[in-house]
Amino acid sequence: MxxxxxxxxxxxxxxxxxxxxxxxxxxxxxxxxxxxxxxxxxxxxxxxxxxxxxxxxxxxxxxxxxxxxxxxxxxxxxxxxxxxxxxxxxxxxxxxxxxxxxxxxxxxxxxxxxxxxxxxxxxxxxxxxxxxxxxxxxxxxxxxxxxxxxxxxxxxxxxxxxxxxxxxxxxxxxxxxxxxxxxxxxxxxxxxxxxxxxxxxxxxxxxxxxxxxxxxxxxxxxxxxxxxxxxxxxxxxxxxxxxxxxxxxxxxxxxxxxxxxxxxxxxxxxxxxxxxxxxxxxxxxxxxxxxxxxxxxxxxxxxxxxxxxxxxxxxxxxxxxxxxxxxxxxxxxxxxxxxxxxxxxxxxxGNSSQDASEKSEGLGTGAIVGIAVGVLVVVGIIAIVVIRQKKNGRNGPPPGGPGGFGGPGGPGFAPQQPGPYQQAGPYQQQPSAPSFPSAPPNQPPRQ
Missing domain, CATH: 3.40.50.200 (Peptidase S8/S53 domain)
Structure with a gap:
């Protein structure tokens, strides 16, 4: 090609x-x-x-x-x-x-x-x-x-x-x-x-x-x-x-x-x-x-x-x-x-992976140690929450509020509105374009 x-x-x-x-x-x-x-x-x-x-x-x-x-x-x-x-x-x-x-x-x-x-x-x-x-x-x-x-x-x-x-x-x-x-x-x-x-x-x-x-x-x-x-x-x-x-x-x-x-x-x-x-x-x-x-x-x-x-x-x-x-x-x-x-x-x-400039900077040693400590703290908190939930015989709601990440209170796209291009109404069926004179034989299709 x-x-x-x-x-x-x-x-x-x-x-x-x-x-x-x-x-x-x-x-x-x-x-x-x-x-x-x-x-x-x-x-x-x-x-x-x-x-x-x-x-x-x-x-x-x-x-x-x-x-x-x-x-x-x-x-x-x-x-x-x-x-x-x-x-x-x-x-x-x-x-x-x-x-x-x-x-x-x-x-x-x-x-x-x-x-x-x-x-x-x-x-x-x-x-x-x-x-x-x-x-x-x-x-x-x-x-x-x-x-x-x-x-x-x-x-x-x-x-x-x-x-x-x-x-x-x-x-x-x-x-x-x-x-x-x-x-x-x-x-x-x-x-x-x-x-x-x-x-x-x-x-x-x-x-x-x-x-x-x-x-x-x-x-x-x-x-x-x-x-x-x-x-x-x-x-x-x-x-x-x-x-x-x-x-x-x-x-x-x-x-x-x-x-x-x-x-x-x-x-x-x-x-x-x-x-x-x-x-x-x-x-x-x-x-x-x-x-x-x-x-x-x-x-x-x-x-x-x-x-x-x-x-x-x-x-x-x-x-x-x-x-x-x-x-x-x-x-x-x-x-x-x-x-x-x-x-x-x-x-x-709109969250996504880091952009190119952020990605190239890397993490210093101090940042890595801080992240490790943070992970240990989070693991400890999760363990406590799980133990308490088991004692209470129930489970909490999924993350992002009721209905999960796409549910009420969580992220997700707004419902699609009716119609294609305009602010409202169906996609308009436009009249067919006029029939133009044909190209001469030496005009091949562009690919």
Whole structure:
């Protein structure tokens, strides 16, 4: 499997028309916005009253981005192209990076920016980190460098809609570096329909994302596994292309697109709640997530949905305790095997294993002695309690109050609210996207 494999499958539905940005009929421009069913499902107009992502930078590690696209112009920083060492915002040959950027930070164009693609976080700045294009035969070489560059350029979120076939020790150290610097890393599960996430998505500390369709159901080609954390729209997604004169937009399926939507939702939260850590941002996404009708009884995290699909409005407005700094993110272990263990979420308090910086500090001799003494004291207390309970002929309640850790008085997730993306109501069945002109035969599906 090539390292540069992207997580997007183009379904042959590409919007054609060289005159779209100038003399094209208004109806065609309207179709582009109307086809963005996730914005309707998210109730984006209500979302944008709470946050537009202003002041947040999202790094997109992908194809170089066409920063002059009318729907992106002004929102794309120069960045860096690691193919030739130049800028990362002048891409024009490959569509994938431009598409991901548009789903995150597209602002549309025309009167009132009512035409074209609009992203979920339209005021975000995109840091393009251009990597080698699909099919050039490279493997993991460069991933660690790209991650570190994004972190050092002050990105607070890194979107990686790519599926490396393995992670090197250097890659894992770079991911741990991002965690140490409080950068949220979001990656797609993969598009093979297999019960195994990509090594990047499965790495501890990474927010792993699966794809769902308009009904909220898991997409049949979305990879799944115990490390899944969240899901988001990834079927029939309209986005910007690299704005070649004859193909300014495209529609596709894939966990690439769902990853971009999760990154955008995280950016909205980082803008509104700047004092929350990356783990606490992930915690808000997890605690506000929803499930489709008929799936409310699933044990979470579910291999296909994780904790559910994102609901940005609820994430922005619900009363959700901040929880621990690490939230549902497990510490990234740079020395772990290539597969790693998953970043599954903990209880409502957000407790998880130590982060990388804490883990490396170790314990001094005095601390070890203190712990040993404490253990002896606790053992003694437990023995006394057990003896007294036997004398009284009864047993105490389970820890965490009546009902155990998930019962009243103990930690646990709030009950799932009805509806998928919006604050209330069922997952809206949006009208089918318009039938766009088909791509020419020389436009193969992206994998």
């Amino acid at each position: 090539s390292f540069t494999r992207t997580l997007r499958a183009v379904g042959g539905a590409v919007v054609a028309g060289a005159l779209l940005f100038s003399a094209a009929p208004t109806a065609l421009a309207d179709e582009i916005r109307d086809a963005q069913w996730p914005l309707k499902a998210f109730d984006a107009e209500s979302v944008w009253k709470e946050s537009t992502g202003k002041g947040v930078t999202v790094a997109v590690i992908d194809d170089p981005i066409f920063g002059s696209h009318p729907d992106l112009k002004g929102n794309v920083l120069p960045g860096k192209n690691f193919i030739d060492g130049g800028r990362g915002d002048n891409g024009s040959g490959e569509d994938h990076g431009t598409a991901m950027a548009s789903l995150i930070a597209g602002h549309g164009h025309g009167a009132g920016n009512a035409d074209g693609v609009r992203g979920l976080a339209p005021d975000v700045k995109i840091l393009p980190v251009g990597r080698p294009a699909l099919g050039v035969g490279v493997d993991n070489t460069g991933l660690a460098e790209w991650i570190r560059y994004a972190v050092d350029q002050d990105a607070s979120i890194i979107n990686m809609s790519i599926a490396p076939s393995f992670l090197s020790s250097d890659d894992k150290r770079a991911l741990a570096y991002a965690a140490q610097k409080d950068v949220l890393v979001v990656a797609g599960a993969g598009n093979d329909g297999e019960g195994k996430l990509s090594p990047l998505a499965a790495n501890p500390g990474v927010v792993s994302v699966g794809a769902v369709d308009k009904s909220g159901k898991a997409w049949k080609k979305s990879n799944y596994g115990s490390q899944m954390m969240l899901s988001a729209p990834g079927v029939e997604i309209t986005s910007a292309s690299a704005a070649r004169s004859d193909y300014p937009y495209r529609r596709a399926d894939g966990t690439s697109d769902s990853t971009a939507y999760v990154s955008a939702a995280a950016a909205l939260l980082r803008s509104k709640f700047p004092d929350l850590s990356a783990g606490q941002i992930a915690n808000r996404l997890v605690k506000s997530a929803g499930l489709p009708p008929g799936e409310k009884g699933l044990k979470l995290p579910d291999p296909h949905y994780g904790y559910g699909f994102i609901r940005p409005f609820k994430a922005l407005t619900a009363d959700i305790p901040a929880g621990s700094k690490s939230g549902p993110l497990k510490a990234s272990d740079p020395q772990a095997g290539a597969e790693g263990s998953g970043g599954t979420a903990s209880g409502a308090s």
